[in-house]
Amino acid sequence: MKSMIAARSILQEVRLDFPYNYYLQHIQMLDQSGSLWIPLGDLAEIICDGPRNVKPSESGIPYIKLNNLKPGDIFHSSTNFIDDSGIQDKFRLQKNDVLISKTGETVRSALVPDSLIGAVFAPDIYRIKIDREEVSASWVNFFFRTRYASEIILKLMYGTTIKRLSIRDLKSIRIPIPSPEMAREIEDIELKAQKESEAARSIFSSTIKSLYAEIDRRCKDLVSSKHDSDKYMAVNNKWLNERWDFPYLRSKQLMTALSNVKLFRPLKKLAKIAVSSRRHLTPDDEVCFVQISDIDPQYFTFSNVHRSCVKDLPYRIRVPLQAYQVLVLASGTNLGTNLHPVAVVEPELDGCLASNAFFALEFKDTPIYYGLVMRHPLVLEQIRGMVSGTGVSSVNKKQLQNLLLPVLGEVWRNDFNDRAKVAWEKRRLAINVRQKAINMIDNFITETI
Structure with a gap:
């Protein structure tokens, strides 16, 4: 990103902080550069303010809270289930949705896995529903995890008492449009990462269950x-x-x-x-x-x-x-x-x-x-x-x-320890594969700007 000095003449009445106006100048530069960057609001429907007064229920649907959202992944506790009566359809997650945190020092985003289709998200999370063919959900998810996106979002949240990304600012963020070949490569990377993540999750979950069952048996x-x-x-x-x-x-x-x-x-x-x-x-x-x-x-x-x-x-x-x-x-x-x-x-x-x-x-x-x-x-x-x-x-x-x-016994301990290590290795492989996609998009952005 080229360095720029925010001119006082463009300071807005609503926002007087220089980092935000630096972002406005950057948007003007992208619009004038001829590169294909489209506002997120034109590529996707952004849904916010999920249900607040929810009732816990053991036989209900999953409820995704902010602390369940991790960088690139969603952890769903088995205790977070709610009664789904009266929940509007727009708050139910669908395939290829992207979740992004509304508050926090760092923005966390993750692609919704198949196991959480139909789940409901909390008010402090945005649901991004891609409705254009120019970009995929995987591309948008990886974009928000790039160094470039992190810097932009920090500028948007600058000057606020509570670090918070407004829906207006989120819609204004420009998304670079990839070539069809690069888009397919990113999709293949995400599929490989999902496969490794599912294997890691399955191995680790079965390890814990069998370990606790053995302790309970004894x-x-x-x-x-x-x-x-x-x-x-x-x-x-x-x-x-x-x-x-x-x-x-x-x-x-x-x-x-x-x-x-x-x-x-x-x-x-x-x-x-x-x-x-x-x-x-x-x-x-x-x-x-x-x-x-x-x-x-x-x-x-x-x-x-x-x-x-x-x-x-x-x-x-x-x-x-x-x-x-x-x-x-x-x-x-x-x-x-x-x-x-x-x-x-x-x-x-x-x-x-x-x-x-x-x-x-x-x-x-x-x-x-x-x-x-x-x-x-x-x-x-x-x-x-x-x-x-x-x-x-x-x-x-x-x-x-x-x-x-x-x-x-030592044999039992080593067995459970080694099984957990195998799950860790698969998890680490998935992380490295996704990091490759993030680096590719970062390099693409550097060449485009």
Whole structure:
């Protein structure tokens, strides 16, 4: 993109910020260049303001929230189902729709997979319905993930208190029109990426199900008694002197029962907790870092990485990461639920930083296995008891060290660990394939402008 200086004469009455008017100048340049760039509003129907007052329902339709939307992918929790009565058809997703986030520091976009056709999206997500033959949904999705599109959208959101992309600005974004050959190549890349993604999702999902089933089988009596205790539990009078809240007492009873099962061992005997520090860095060092919102719950990994100078980092970003550490959120929301943030550090993130809201656990072997069991129901039940009755949901270091984890035999652990790695490899292959398409479009834009 050629550098330009925004003239004061073109400053609009509505927007006085220079980045936005820089964007207006850029639009004028595209219109005068003779290149084929068409506003998104002329290529697609953009639908916003999805249903707000929805009713949860176990047998309803999927409901896509903003935190389900990841760069290039959509994670749908099995708990996000709503009653579909009264939902307008325009809010139901169709094949080849593109979803894009309305708010946030970075814009996230993803192509709707076949498994989510008919789902409904939340109000803070735009639905882009392509209705012209010049571009495909895959092209538009990849375009919004290019470096060029990110810079344009940042200029459009500049000067707003809450980073928000308005529907008017979204419609005004120019989309480059590719040649038929390039469009077909992008489509082929997306089909290959979808195939690898589906394989990765299937392998990882079956790995988790079989792992949890094996743990439940080995402590069948304990699991059944746990469900019975949800209805009734005899409370020891001595416990009432310490805490009065029922979840804490139920968790304490569970931990007492687990300590008598050979399968379970305390975390302090399995891993050590890494120390958080930025002393080895200078203020001008450029580092990569990850945030809680970057976790991809379906793969126990991070879906996005940020870069910044150390002097510009938030204070809490101070935990140095090493490959195959297990990060467990110790303060915040969703602690002890099936959405409790847990992630295993991939080798590509070695040397990055994370928030000290995480505990970084270093296991001696099979770290992915231990990352998966951190979200087993019997482990989450213990964590729920630890955070119960506190003003701010948090788990301290001592509590975490006393957490009891199911430890299968070495052969079993290696098997589940290796199966998860295979899924990771297929996921990484899909990411690399899609990145190839993004780079192709970025290069195409550079040549066109």
